[in-house]
Structure formats: structure tokens, C-alpha cells
Amino acid sequence: MDNLISLVNKIQRACTALGDHGEASALPTLWDSLPSIAVVGGQSSGKSSVLESIVGKDFLPRGSGIVTRRPLVLQLHKSDQGSREYAEFLHLQRKKFTDFAAVRKEIQDETDRETGQTKQISTVPIHLSIYSPNVVNLTLIDLPGLTKVAVEGQPDTIVQDIENMVRSYIEKPNSIILAISPANQDLATTDAIKISREVDPTGERTIGVLTKIDLMDKGTDAVDILEGRSYRLKFPWIGVVNRSQADINKNVDMIAARRREHEYFASTPEYKHLANRMGSEHLAKMLSKHLESVIKSRIPGIQSLINKTVADLETELSHLGKPIAVDAGVSVPFLVPIQGKLYTIMGICRLFDQNYKEHLDGMRAGGDQVYNVFDNQLPAALQRLQFDKQLSLENIRKLITEADGYQPHLLAPEQGYRRLIESTLITIRGPAEAAVDAIHTILKDLVHKAINETAELKQYPALRTEVGNAAVESLERMREQSKKAALQLVDMECCYLTVEFFRKLPQEADKGGNPSQSIFDRYNEAYLRRIGTTVLSYVNAVCAGLRYSIPKSIVYCQVREAKRSLLDIYYTELGKLEQNRLSALLNEDPAVMERRSALAKRLELYRSAQAEIDTVAWSK
Numbered sequence: 001m002d003n004l005i006s007l008v009n010k011i012q013r014a015c016t017a018l019g020d021h022g023e024a025s026a027l028p029t030l031w032d033s034l035p036s037i038a039v040v041g042g043q044s045s046g047k048s049s050v051l052e053s054i055v056g057k058d059f060l061p062r063g064s065g066i067v068t069r070r071p072l073v074l075q076l077h078k079s080d081q082g083s084r085e086y087a088e089f090l091h092l093q094r095k096k097f098t099d100f101a102a103v104r105k106e107i108q109d110e111t112d113r114e115t116g117q118t119k120q121i122s123t124v125p126i127h128l129s130i131y132s133p134n135v136v137n138l139t140l141i142d143l144p145g146l147t148k149v150a151v152e153g154q155p156d157t158i159v160q161d162i163e164n165m166v167r168s169y170i171e172k173p174n175s176i177i178l179a180i181s182p183a184n185q186d187l188a189t190t191d192a193i194k195i196s197r198e199v200d201p202t203g204e205r206t207i208g209v210l211t212k213i214d215l216m217d218k219g220t221d222a223v224d225i226l227e228g229r230s231y232r233l234k235f236p237w238i239g240v241v242n243r244s245q246a247d248i249n250k251n252v253d254m255i256a257a258r259r260r261e262h263e264y265f266a267s268t269p270e271y272k273h274l275a276n277r278m279g280s281e282h283l284a285k286m287l288s289k290h291l292e293s294v295i296k297s298r299i300p301g302i303q304s305l306i307n308k309t310v311a312d313l314e315t316e317l318s319h320l321g322k323p324i325a326v327d328a329g330v331s332v333p334f335l336v337p338i339q340g341k342l343y344t345i346m347g348i349c350r351l352f353d354q355n356y357k358e359h360l361d362g363m364r365a366g367g368d369q370v371y372n373v374f375d376n377q378l379p380a381a382l383q384r385l386q387f388d389k390q391l392s393l394e395n396i397r398k399l400i401t402e403a404d405g406y407q408p409h410l411l412a413p414e415q416g417y418r419r420l421i422e423s424t425l426i427t428i429r430g431p432a433e434a435a436v437d438a439i440h441t442i443l444k445d446l447v448h449k450a451i452n453e454t455a456e457l458k459q460y461p462a463l464r465t466e467v468g469n470a471a472v473e474s475l476e477r478m479r480e481q482s483k484k485a486a487l488q489l490v491d492m493e494c495c496y497l498t499v500e501f502f503r504k505l506p507q508e509a510d511k512g513g514n515p516s517q518s519i520f521d522r523y524n525e526a527y528l529r530r531i532g533t534t535v536l537s538y539v540n541a542v543c544a545g546l547r548y549s550i551p552k553s554i555v556y557c558q559v560r561e562a563k564r565s566l567l568d569i570y571y572t573e574l575g576k577l578e579q580n581r582l583s584a585l586l587n588e589d590p591a592v593m594e595r596r597s598a599l600a601k602r603l604e605l606y607r608s609a610q611a612e613i614d615t616v617a618w619s620k
């Protein structure tokens with residue numbers, strides 16, 4: 001397990017090569033689950049100096065304004081004593097840099113390549129590996145210095161952009177925060193402390209580094225901070241003394257600077273007792289040990305996350321389906337490619353059709369809505385028809401007298417009854433049509449559902465549109481048929497009445513009516529009301545029958561047909577299509593193609609990480 005840091009280094013490099021920088025995206029990120037040390041601090045707090053003294057080399061860009069504009073993932077690899085020091089960039093893999101001034105220049109150039117000369121910042125990291133006998137195995141991520149003001153040529157948003165970038169790195173629970181604060185500034189107001197307190201209030205994963213101790217005012221010292229009394233963190237504070245600007249100008253070399261730093265702590269009375277846990281060398285060793293122990297504790301979690309993500313990615317990829325090389329195989333006899341495409345299209349259509357049927361048959365949700373129309377909506381609509389207008393006394397009088405014509409009826413107003421019943425029954429057409437329309441809407445919704453559930457249709461948007469349109473057109477035709485049939489049921493009731501119903505009614509005389517009543521009297525209110533009541537009970541009896549026969553007709557014409565022949569006409573049309581039209585239907589959605597290739601890349605990353613981790617874990 002001693003090569004844990006190089007394992008994470010390897011995986012991090014693979015992440016960058018395959019486009020996983022941990023930023024928010026629609027793909028799972030492995031980067032975020034890897035422990036890393038992010039270096040944060042305000043501008044001029046001494047970040048570059050700390051990193052350089054950990055490495056023991058001058059290699060970071062210097063200058064005024066915001067110099068670090070992309071995250072720099074710095075991977076240190078300890079090599080054998082006596083071996084040559086060199087650096088390597090992930091983006092220039094075959095080039096070994098032995099001149100560290102050239103490393104500095106390449107960092108600058110690579111920053112500009114990504115951000116242009118605009119002095120903007122970018123979240124895409126630069127990966128730099130340094131191989132040296134003088135380093136410890138360690139990975140650090142150098143982030144842009146937090147600043148309060150934009151310099152000339154930089155957008156005002158840069159202050160916030162930097163803060164957001166830094167926060168995005170350090171808020172992740174796997175990030176160890178190396179918070180750099182200068183000793184000659186009030187600790188409570190340093191940028192590093194302010195931002196790390198925000199994301200790690202208990203100081204569990206923050207390591208505090210105090211720079212510029214040598215620059216503190218005379219008579220003051222940093223003992224309270226270094227002993228954890230001013231601001232407590234889980235880990236003890238580490239003080240460092242870097243090269244001053246004058247040292248840099250005089251080219252004081254890093255090894256000499258480390259020695260001087262050592263002497264400073266050993267000989268300054270206030271810090272003597274702390275000397276063995278101060279200085280950049282101690283900092284590097286402590287970070288390496290800490291990083292290794294964090295990685296060790298996270299390995300099982302990372303393994304299970306990787307296994308789960310590999311399974312998820314494989315599932316999604318298989319849902320997206322394989323790309324179809326539509327024009328492949330033209331060298332084989334002409335008919336084969338056409339038939340191949342036709343069969344592919346028919347196959348996809350059948351999958352859709354199957355999904356659609358499953359909705360109606362109850363294997364998938366939605367078919368129950370049909371029954372809801374029959375059981376609730378239709379009876380309620382029939383009930384709402386109160387026939388008040390048709391059976392008002394005036395209307396009854398009007399229709400009966402009109403039907404009588406010049407010769408009033410003798411016994412019963414036969415013609416009047418018929419007209420009244422017809423004009424009342426006709427109003428049932430409304431609910432009948434509404435039920436047909438309601439079923440149509442449900443069947444159409446189920447088409448959209450089944451389309452969305454047919455992954456193969458997502459792949460081919462042209463085919464998806466055609467299948468959708470064809471299905472809806474079929475439903476439209478079925479709706480017309482169904483409407484005709486349902487209205488016919490109502491019309492049939494209008495044109496032939498059930499005579500038995502009237503035969504069973506008690507006659508006027510039986511009810512004590514007075515047959516000798518004058519014709520004129522027959523139009524009195526009680527008489528008319530009796531006619532109204534008779535008509536109403538007949539119409540209600542018809543309604544009770546239609547409540548059951550309309551659903552039968554609807555199921556016959558719409559639901560059963562939709563299950564049987566939703567795409568029949570489309571299949572016939574497909575058979576007549578020419579090859580280029582068939583090919584066009586199998587043009588893949590560019591978004592699907594993109595997603596598939598992004599998923600495949602991510603899967604490659606996870607699989608290689610899986611193999612790497614398994615190797616290390618097994619060799620425990």
C-alpha cells in the first residue's frame with residue numbers, strides 16, 4: 001500500500017485526460033471522490049513560496065496581478081537518490097523538462113492557451129509531475145490567489161470567479177485544505193481562514209500554514225497561533241519562513257533557503273520549543289503522511305463507488321443502444337441493406353407497440369384511466385343531462401300541439417310523444433361524443449408515454465417523430481369511427497322506441513282519468529306533466545342502457561383497434577419507402593451520439609481506475 005499516492009496520481013491524470021475535472025456536469029465524476037490537497041490563500045500570502053519550498057525548486061510563474069489562472073495539479077514523485085530531477089506535463093507527455101525555468105514558461109503558455117491572452121481564469125487543470133530525490137510523494141493543487149480587486153484588463157467578475165473556483169475545490173468532503181495565511185496580517189481576516197471556515201467550520205480537514213513569521217513587527221510573535229490558542233484546527237499549525245523578495249532577487253537557492261529556515265526556528269527563542277514541527281520540510285512530510293492515511297481510509301468507499309458507477313454507466317449505455325452504421329454493407333446485394341434498415345425500423349416500431357399495449361393491458365400505468373371515463377365521467381355526464389329544457393311544460397305543450405296538427409289527438413298524443421322523446425334523446429349525443437374524445441386523449445397520452453419509454457426511439461429522432469405522428473393519425477381515424485358508432489347508438493334509440501315500455505304503463509282510465517274530458521282540457525298542466533314524467537322515465541331507461549353500450553362501442557372502435565392496428569398503415573407506407581428515406585429515419589440524434597461517446601469515455605476512466613485500485617488493494 002506504499003504507492004497509494006501514486007495510485008491516486010495515476011487516476012487523477014486519467015481523469016484529466018478523459019475530461020473529468022470534477023466540475024458540475026451530467027456525467028458522474030471520479031475526480032471528486034479522490035482525496036487531494038488544495039492550496040488556498042490570498043494574493044501574496046506566500047502560496048507559491050510554500051509550494052516551491054516543498055518542491056525545493058523555483059518553477060512557478062511570478063509577476064504582479066493574478067498569476068495562477070488555472071488550477072495546477074502538482075504531483076511530486078520521490079525518485080532514487082542520485083537520479084536526475086525532471087518535470088513532465090500531462091499535455092506534453094513525451095517531453096522531460098530538466099530546466100525548471102522552462103517549466104515556469106510552459107505553465108504560463110499553457111494557461112494562455114486555455115484562457116487566451118485575456119487574463120481570464122479557467123477551471124481546467126494543468127497537470128505537472130515532478131520527479132526528484134528531494135521531494136516526498138505528494139499531490140497538491142495550486143489554485144488562483146483570492147483577491148479583492150480585478151486588475152486592468154480583467155473582468156470585474158474575476159474576484160467572484162476565483163472565489164467560486166476555490167470554493168468548488170475545497171467544499172468537496174474529500175479535499176484537504178492547505179490554508180496559507182501571512183503572519184503579518186490579522187489571522188481572522190485572512191482570505192484562507194475566511195473561506196476555509198465557511199466550508200470546514202470545525203477545522204477537520206484544514207491544515208493551517210503561517211508564512212512571513214520573520215516579517216512580524218518587533219515585539220510580536222506567532223506563538224499563540226502556532227500553539228493553537230488563537231485559532232484552533234484539528235491539526236497543529238505549521239510556521240514557515242520562505243525566501244523574501246530580496247532573496248529571490250539575489251537568486252538564493254532553495255536548499256540554502258530551507259537550511260536558513262531551519263536555523264531560524266531552531267535559534268529564535270520564541271519558537272525553539274516548536275522547531276521540530278516547523279518549516280517547509282516538516283510540512284511536506286506531514287502532508288505526505290496525512291494524504292496517504294486519508295487515501296487509505298477512503299479506498300473501500302472509492303472502490304464501491306467505482307463499481308456502482310461502472311454498473312450505472314453500462315446500464316445507460318445499453319439503454320442508448322448501439323450506433324447503427326446505416327450505410328455499411330453497400331457492397332452486399334442491394335436488397336440486403338434496404339431490408340436490414342426496414343427490419344431495424346420495424347423492430348423498433350414493434351418495441352414501441354409492445355410498450356403501448358402494456359399500458360393498456362395494465363403491465364404499465366395509464367390504462368386504468370379508460371375505465372375511469374366509463375365508470376365516472378360518462379355516467380356523471382349523463383346524469384347532468386336533466387332534460388329540463390326539453391321537458392318543460394311549454395315545450396311539451398308546443399311539441400304536442402304541433403304534432404297534433406289540425407286534428408288534436410284522440411286518446412294519446414302518439415306523435416307528440418315520439419317528437420318529445422326524440423328531441424330529448426338527441427341530447428345524449430353530447431356525453432357520447434365527449435366520452436369518445438376523452439378516450440382519444442388518454443390513448444394519445446399513452447402514445448407519448450410509450451414513445452418516451454422506447455429507448456431506441458430516443459436514438460432516432462426522425463423515426464420517433466414519424467412513429468408518433470403515425471400513431472396519432474391512426475388514433476384520429478379510430479376516434480372518427482368510434483364517434484360514428486357511439487352516435488349511431490343514440491340515433492338508433494331515437495328512431496325506434498321500445499314499445500313494451502309504454503304497454504306496461506297504466507292507462508289514463510286505470511289511473512282514474514276522466515275520458516270524457518274535453519280536448520281542450522287535455523292540454524292542462526297536470527296532463528302535460530304526466531306526459532313529461534312518462535317521457536323522462538323512458539329517456540332515463542334509455543340512458544341506463546347507453547351507459548353500458550357506449551363504452552362497449554368505444555372499446556370496440558378505439559381501444560381494441562389501438563391495440564391491434566396502431567401502426568398498420570405506417571408499416572404499409574414503410575414498405576414503399578426508398579432507401580434514402582429509410583436511412584434518414586435511422587439518422588441518430590447528435591445528442592445521443594455525444595452522450596454515448598461521453599459515457600464511453602467515462603466508463604473507460606472508471607474501468608481503468610477499477611483495475612488500478614484492485615491491483616493495489618489486492619497487494620495489501
Ligand SMILES: Nc1nc2c(ncn2[C@@H]2O[C@H](COP(=O)(O)OP(=O)(O)OP(=O)(O)O)[C@@H](O)[C@H]2O)c(=O)[nH]1
Binds near residue numbers: 042
Ligand atoms: N520575508 C518573507 N517573505 C515572504 C515569505 N513568504 C513569501 N514572501 C514574499 O512575499 C511575496 C509574495 O509571495 P508569493 O509566494 O509570491 O505569494 P503568492 O501567495 O504565491 O502570491 P500570488 O501568486 O501573487 O497570489 C514574495 O515577494 C515573497 O518573497 C516569508 O515567509 N518571509
